[in-house]
Structure formats: structure tokens, C-alpha cells
Amino acid sequence: MFYPMSEHPKVVSVFLNQGRKLHTTHSWNFLLLEKNGVVHSDSLWKKARFGEDTIIGNLDTGVWPESESFSDKGFGPIPSKWKGICQNDTIAGVPCNRKLIGARYFNKGYAAAYGSPLGSLMNTARDYKGHGSHTLSTAGGNFVLGASVFGLGNGTAKGGSPRARVAAYKVCWSPINGSECFDADIIEAFDVAIHDGVDVLSVSLGGDPSDYFNDGLSIGAFHAVKNGIVVVCSAGNSGPTAGSVSNVSPWMITVGASTMDREFQAYVELRNGLRLKGTSTSKPLPEDRFYPLISSAQAKAANASTKHAMLCQGGTLDPEKVKGKILACLRGENSRVDKGQQAALAGAVGMILCNDESSGNEIIADPHVLPASHINYTDGLAVFAYINSTNDPLGFITAPTAELYTKPAPFMASFSSKGPNTVTTEILKPDITAPGVNIIAAYSQGTSPTDEDFDKRRVPFNTESGTSMSCPHVSGVVGLLKTLHPDWSPAAIRSAIMTSARTKDNTVSPMLNGSLEKATPFSYGAGHVRPNRAMDPGLVYDLTVSDYLNFLCAIGYNETMIQLFSDGPYKCPKTCNLLNFNYPSITVPKLSGSVTVTRTVKNVGSPGTYASRVREPRGISVSVEPRILKFDKIGEEKRFTLTLEAKRADAAKDYVFGELLWSDGVHYVRSPIVIAAAIEGFKEY
Structure with a gap:
């Protein structure tokens, strides 16, 4: 007789194999690990030997092994504690070296959800999205001279722990319905990474906040922490909605996203004399002159709604109205770079992307397929007002330039998910914030810089924004702390990072949010990471595995449920006060x-x-x-x-x-x- 799997005496829990979404190098100068390319003797980089021989694993879309960020030039033998492998058994396999020491793929959960695997691309750890290469190189990429994005931000690229060894665990797949990362694959990757011998796991993915018992990422992370591995996770990109923060387990380090003091500026100049600061990494306009301006509402096709035309959605623009003009689009539902593609298809020579109110002052430097500038909400209102005020509106977009030491910085990105923690309100999440806007790092040659099929360009480095980018910044810092303090527990490392953080910007004013209002711990947690302070915090708030199990007791888990985390019977103490955690x-x-x-x-x-x-x-x-x-x-x-x-x-x-x-x-x-x-x-x- 056959019984349901859930009734088997050795099965503690059965939960839905949920799909998780990807949370989409001047930053180290901004974090004071170096100053204008010089590493001082009191820098955590110097003290921790740039993360030498720490092993950083990354759960993501894989890795592009040919990237210079993963070159092993100058690296010695692989640490003896490493037990992992490179799955290089297909035509699209990933060859490893003394820097990139491991690469594996996990797709059974994805295949179960969508049917049989789709060809050889489903059996490789090679990165065809760019996300995994970007995050892994941010955490532990090697030094690469002359890195830039379309000539912008030229300099030496490097990760937070540039001398660390790195390993890619591909759990996210994209042939169907965008990129998804399923719990079954995530849990298996955690198990393998624990066996392989990683010191740090960087996880730039997640879903809606959910009970720990039904969250594969939380379960996998618990087992990693139990084995002394620090797990760093992205907070999510569902801000500025309150209570949107994900990855809220107290054994993780949860990271929000904020800006740094570098902007890729592309100004919008209007014939009425206004000059509005925007940002972009796109090519310049073909001629140095004013062009006719048109709003996307004015450019509406006959059969389109004004709402959809304002967002520059596909099929909503009239080419006869748009051709030869700069088109002003409203930021909203469809992707920012797709708006530029729709503008280009309609014949626009350029695009001004104007924030809606919820996006506030958060402007992102995207590699648009046409000359473009992304401006904030207030300036967007000024552009639309000017266009509507005259019969002959004219404007210009300047060529992008990289501007350093901008102020105020940091401020919280509007997209960064916020507290309070809706699963356990007694635990503040996120824990910390780090640079996550316009980050330059390695990219895949298997996709375009916009990750859109219409874009045929290929770049070795790209700018990306999201808590996915802030997460590996903290992972890189953790790698340094693991090298410097190998005896510190994951909780001690988190405490050092949190209690040494700052809550003021480079104007010595309280950190702001995307609307330039005062931010709160629900946005930034303990504050903005300060690596040099974290290496010598003085005091730490430490926690053991038993403390975490008692935490589960305090929130009402019974002994059967706790076995999913403890791998054996665990008796809860008679009293557990959650506030004393x-x-x-x-x-x-x-x-x-x-x-x-x-x-x-x-x-x-x-x-x-x-x-x-x-x-x-x-x-x-x-x-x-x-x-x-x-x-x-x-x-x-x-x-x-x-x-x-x-x-x-x-x-x-x-x-x-x-x-x-x-x-x-x-x-x-x-x-x-x-x-x-x-x-x-x-x-x-």
C-alpha cells in the first residue's frame, strides 16, 4: 500500500516548491577600503590580506568563467579544505581554476515545476543572464585593470574580497517566465555548499516574506550557519512599501540597497533654460543641437490608452508623431530599458525617462539602446509642464559622464524593501544597507547589457542596481572578516557589521530615503556598512545554534517542526522570552x-x-x-x-x-x- 509522502515517519515537513525571484567600482573607495586607488595600512583590505583564501559561494544564475574577474593569475594552490567540483560535463560547461574553484548547477526543482529540462542550457553552471557573474564578482572578483561600461567609470574593478576563492551554485533559470529559483534547488545547493567547504554564502534572491517552516531559503541558511558559514541575503526590491522586506530569518544577514557618491550624469537641457540632472550609460545624441520634444501622451497611437502610452508600452506610440524627436516617458510597470526600445522603434532620437511619484529621486544609469536620461519625479514634472506650455518644445540630452563625490550620499534606494518584519516583528530587518545603485561588475557574454533579446550588444562589465548588488558588497566584507577573525561566529560577524554602521551621509546629515526625506531603521537597519570599523567593533552580540532553536521555540514551533532545523530531537526550555533574543x-x-x-x-x-x-x-x-x-x-x-x-x-x-x-x-x-x-x-x- 502507498501512503502520501507527508505521512512518512521520517518526513518532518512538506511544503510547496516555490519559485524565488532574482533581486536585481568605486563603491570600495566610498566604503573607505581604499582612497583614490591607494590602500592604507589601517584598511581592512590590508589587515585581512584582501580576503586571502576565504571561500565565497554564490547562489544565483551561474558564472561566466572567462571573465577577467575570475582569472587565477597570481593565485596559489586551492585551499585543502575545499571539497567541491566543477560540473564541466557538457559543451556549455564551466572550466574552473585556482580562483573560480567550484561551479555546480541545480535544476530538478525547476524541471519539476515546468516539465522536462530545456536542452543543454539547463545542464550547465554557465551564466546566460549576467546576474550571477555580476554578484559573484562584486563579492570576490579579482583585480581587473581598465574596466568600464561603454567607456564610463574607467578604473580597476575588484570585489570586496578580491583574493578570495569563489564558487558558483546555479539555482536560477530563465527559459520560461523570467528568472526563477526554486526551493528544492536552493536547499540542495545549500547542502552541497556546506559539504564543499565554503565560508560565506551570498544569496541575491528571494520571494515574499514567509514563515521559516515553509521557506526553503531559511531552512538551507540555518543549516549553513549551523556549520559556521555566514549567509548574506538581499532584502528585496519591493520598496518603498512598508513590510515588504524578505529574507527575514534572524540567522541571515539581510541587506538593503543605497546609493554611493558616484553618478553617471546625463543632463536634460530645455530651450526655456532649465538644466536637469539625469543619469544614463547610453550613447550620446548624433548632433549637438536642440531636438523637438514630445510627451508620450501626445505621441499616443489611435487605438492606445493614454495610461499605457504614458508608460511607453509596446504598440502604444504613433511613429508619425515620434520620428526625429526626443520622447518623454513616465517610469512605471514595464522595464526601463524596454521603454527606450519602444521609443527607438517608434523613431525617437532620444528618451527622457521621468520618475513617477513613488520612485522619487531614485535615478538609475541604464545602458539604453538610444540616447537617454533618467530624471527624478520633480524634474519630470518640469519637463512635462514645459512640453505642454509651448507649441515648439525643444530639448537636448548631454553625453553621459561619471561624476564622483556627489552629495548627499548614501541615501536609500526607493526600490529597497522595507520593514517592519512581517514574520517576526520583534526582529528588525533589514540588518544593514550597502551600495546597490549603478554598480559596475563583471557580466556575461551570453546576454546583452539590458538582458533583452532585442539588444545585440555584449559587454564584459555592466552597471546593475538592486539589493542583489548590495548583498554581495556585504558578502565581500564578510569574507574579509572571516580571513581576519576565523574564530568569529556568523552572529559575531553580523554584530560587528551592524553595531559599527553609520546612519549619516557625506554631508553629516541623517541618511535620507529616495524621496529625500529622513530614512529610518526600517529602510537601512542598523545603518550603512563601514568595513574598517567592523574589523574592530569592541563588543559583539553573539548567538549560538541553541539560541536560534530557542528562538523557534519562542515563536511557537513545536519539537517536530524544530527537527527540520535541528536534524534531531530538541527539547524547548520551559520559558523563552523573544524580546531577550x-x-x-x-x-x-x-x-x-x-x-x-x-x-x-x-x-x-x-x-x-x-x-x-x-x-x-x-x-x-x-x-x-x-x-x-x-x-x-x-x-x-x-x-x-x-x-x-x-x-x-x-x-x-x-x-x-x-x-x-x-x-x-x-x-x-x-x-x-x-x-x-x-x-x-x-x-x-
């Missing part, structure tokens, strides 16, 4: 009256005496006990309590934010405090 951030989602939370810090620096300082959230009183912590040796741990009380008279009507700082005068260990008071009239997301 030793996370580097402190979140109380429903504060009623007062509550006392407990944290433990471990000294990983020199002996010292740390004093506490608190910036209280509005309407909340905070007291720390003890206020002074004295450490006599490395590894010593001290416990403290934080008592929070809502003041009914002036408590806020929304989430409020503060911070706890421990300092010995040299180290500054900062934790965000996030509070929602459970009082009458209090508003929550």
Missing part, C-alpha cells in the same frame, strides 16, 4: 506600560570600560542597568538590561526609533531601538 538591534512591537529586555555583549577587543548612552525614541523612556561595563580580557561577557516605558501623555502614534550606544572612547557599539507602543490611538504599519 540576543540580537544587535532591539525591537519591541507592542509596548504596553513598561518592559525590561536583556542583552549580553562579548568583548572581542582590548580590555576596557564601556559607558552606555541612549537616544530615547519619542514618547519612550529608556534606562540601562548597569550603565557601566568593565571588561578585563578578550572573550569576557557581560549582561545588561534595558527598561522601556511608554509615556501615555506624549507617546507617538507610529513606530518610533532611538539607539543604544556603548563606548570606551575608542569603540562605538551602536544598536537601533525600534518601539511601537500598544496604547489607544497608536498606529502601526
Whole structure:
């Protein structure tokens, strides 16, 4: 007799094989690992030997092995701990070397969802999308002189851990319905990567936030962390919607996306004298003169709706109206580069891509197929107003240039997914933010820079934007910390990165969001990563595997469910207080009256005496006990309590934010405090 698989006594859980979406090199200068190409002796790069012999694995679309970023010139023997292989058994196989030491593919989950595999492209770790090569080279790509995108941003490309060894685990496939990455393949890749001996796993993919028990990525990541592997994940690109952050497991490092101080500027000049800053990596206009302007609404084809024409969707533009003109399109549902393709097909000589209100000031340098400039929402309104104000509107788009040291930077990208964490509100996510806009890194020669079939160009390096790009920045930093501190746990490394982060931009003002309003920890977590500070954080908030299992007990998992994570029976303690989970951030989602939370810090620096300082959230009183912590040796741990009380008279009507700082005068260990008071009239997301 046959029984359903779910009834087998050894099966702990059966859940849907869900598809996950891809979250789509001046940044290291911006992060102060170098200064104008010079690496100083106190840089984490120098101290950690550029991540020498750390092994970084990447779950993504594979790798383009011929990229110079994966050259093994100057590399010694492969570390003896490595047990992986290169699957090079097909005509499209991936040859490995002493830099790219592993490449595997996983497609059974994808095949189960869509039927039989589609030819040889389904049996190779080779990257035909570009995404995997870009993310892997950002995390651990080698030094490449003279890298640029269409001549822009020329310089030396390199990853965060340029001397690390790297391995590609292809779990994302694209022949049908865009790129998807299925849980069955993700879990198998985690298992293999653990066996292979990676130190860091960079995972720039995810889906909607879901319960850990039904999330293959969370389950795989738990087993990796249990084996001492740091797992870094992208937060998602569903911002600025509140509660959209994904990959929220407390054993992961979840990364949001922000800008840096380099822009690929292409100005829009109007005949009325306005000069509006935009961004692009596209080719310049054929002639240095003003061209006629037309809005996409004015260019509407007879059978098209105005709404769809405004978005420059396929078949909505009238070529007779558009030919020879610069077309102004509204950013929206269809892809940014497809709007340019539709403009070109209709005969436009150029395109001005104008943000909608939700996109705010986030402008992205895309490799459009025609001369183009992407401008912000306010400037877009000015362009449309000018076009509608005259019978003969004229304009021009300047050739793109790379401008450095722009201000303010960083600010949060509008697309970056935001908290609060909808799965476990007591855990702040994302944890950290890092550069994720207009990032130059290696690319695949198997696709175009726009990843569109109509684009026949090929480039060795490309600009990409997304939390997919910010995630491997942190993975590269983690690689450095693993080299420098091989005995640190994954939780200690996350703590070092979080508590040393900054929340101010290069104007020494609070970090802003895409609309240039003050951002909050729901956008940036603990703040913007500072690698040099993370190597010597002073104190860390550490966690063990037992702590994570107790966390699962605290959120209501029974012992059978916990076996999916523990690989064996686990007895929950009699009491588990979720608020006392030793996370580097402190979140109380429903504060009623007062509550006392407990944290433990471990000294990983020199002996010292740390004093506490608190910036209280509005309407909340905070007291720390003890206020002074004295450490006599490395590894010593001290416990403290934080008592929070809502003041009914002036408590806020929304989430409020503060911070706890421990300092010995040299180290500054900062934790965000996030509070929602459970009082009458209090508003929550």
C-alpha cells in the first residue's frame, strides 16, 4: 500500500516548491577600503590580506568563467579544505581554476515545476543572464585593470574580497517566465555548499516574506550557519512599501540597497533654460543641437490608452508623431530599458525617462539602446509642464559622464524593501544597507547589457542596481572578516557589521530615503556598512545554534517542526522570552506600560570600560542597568538590561526609533531601538 509522502515517519515537513525571484567600482573607495586607488595600512583590505583564501559561494544564475574577474593569475594552490567540483560535463560547461574553484548547477526543482529540462542550457553552471557573474564578482572578483561600461567609470574593478576563492551554485533559470529559483534547488545547493567547504554564502534572491517552516531559503541558511558559514541575503526590491522586506530569518544577514557618491550624469537641457540632472550609460545624441520634444501622451497611437502610452508600452506610440524627436516617458510597470526600445522603434532620437511619484529621486544609469536620461519625479514634472506650455518644445540630452563625490550620499534606494518584519516583528530587518545603485561588475557574454533579446550588444562589465548588488558588497566584507577573525561566529560577524554602521551621509546629515526625506531603521537597519570599523567593533552580540532553536521555540514551533532545523530531537526550555533574543538591534512591537529586555555583549577587543548612552525614541523612556561595563580580557561577557516605558501623555502614534550606544572612547557599539507602543490611538504599519 502507498501512503502520501507527508505521512512518512521520517518526513518532518512538506511544503510547496516555490519559485524565488532574482533581486536585481568605486563603491570600495566610498566604503573607505581604499582612497583614490591607494590602500592604507589601517584598511581592512590590508589587515585581512584582501580576503586571502576565504571561500565565497554564490547562489544565483551561474558564472561566466572567462571573465577577467575570475582569472587565477597570481593565485596559489586551492585551499585543502575545499571539497567541491566543477560540473564541466557538457559543451556549455564551466572550466574552473585556482580562483573560480567550484561551479555546480541545480535544476530538478525547476524541471519539476515546468516539465522536462530545456536542452543543454539547463545542464550547465554557465551564466546566460549576467546576474550571477555580476554578484559573484562584486563579492570576490579579482583585480581587473581598465574596466568600464561603454567607456564610463574607467578604473580597476575588484570585489570586496578580491583574493578570495569563489564558487558558483546555479539555482536560477530563465527559459520560461523570467528568472526563477526554486526551493528544492536552493536547499540542495545549500547542502552541497556546506559539504564543499565554503565560508560565506551570498544569496541575491528571494520571494515574499514567509514563515521559516515553509521557506526553503531559511531552512538551507540555518543549516549553513549551523556549520559556521555566514549567509548574506538581499532584502528585496519591493520598496518603498512598508513590510515588504524578505529574507527575514534572524540567522541571515539581510541587506538593503543605497546609493554611493558616484553618478553617471546625463543632463536634460530645455530651450526655456532649465538644466536637469539625469543619469544614463547610453550613447550620446548624433548632433549637438536642440531636438523637438514630445510627451508620450501626445505621441499616443489611435487605438492606445493614454495610461499605457504614458508608460511607453509596446504598440502604444504613433511613429508619425515620434520620428526625429526626443520622447518623454513616465517610469512605471514595464522595464526601463524596454521603454527606450519602444521609443527607438517608434523613431525617437532620444528618451527622457521621468520618475513617477513613488520612485522619487531614485535615478538609475541604464545602458539604453538610444540616447537617454533618467530624471527624478520633480524634474519630470518640469519637463512635462514645459512640453505642454509651448507649441515648439525643444530639448537636448548631454553625453553621459561619471561624476564622483556627489552629495548627499548614501541615501536609500526607493526600490529597497522595507520593514517592519512581517514574520517576526520583534526582529528588525533589514540588518544593514550597502551600495546597490549603478554598480559596475563583471557580466556575461551570453546576454546583452539590458538582458533583452532585442539588444545585440555584449559587454564584459555592466552597471546593475538592486539589493542583489548590495548583498554581495556585504558578502565581500564578510569574507574579509572571516580571513581576519576565523574564530568569529556568523552572529559575531553580523554584530560587528551592524553595531559599527553609520546612519549619516557625506554631508553629516541623517541618511535620507529616495524621496529625500529622513530614512529610518526600517529602510537601512542598523545603518550603512563601514568595513574598517567592523574589523574592530569592541563588543559583539553573539548567538549560538541553541539560541536560534530557542528562538523557534519562542515563536511557537513545536519539537517536530524544530527537527527540520535541528536534524534531531530538541527539547524547548520551559520559558523563552523573544524580546531577550540576543540580537544587535532591539525591537519591541507592542509596548504596553513598561518592559525590561536583556542583552549580553562579548568583548572581542582590548580590555576596557564601556559607558552606555541612549537616544530615547519619542514618547519612550529608556534606562540601562548597569550603565557601566568593565571588561578585563578578550572573550569576557557581560549582561545588561534595558527598561522601556511608554509615556501615555506624549507617546507617538507610529513606530518610533532611538539607539543604544556603548563606548570606551575608542569603540562605538551602536544598536537601533525600534518601539511601537500598544496604547489607544497608536498606529502601526
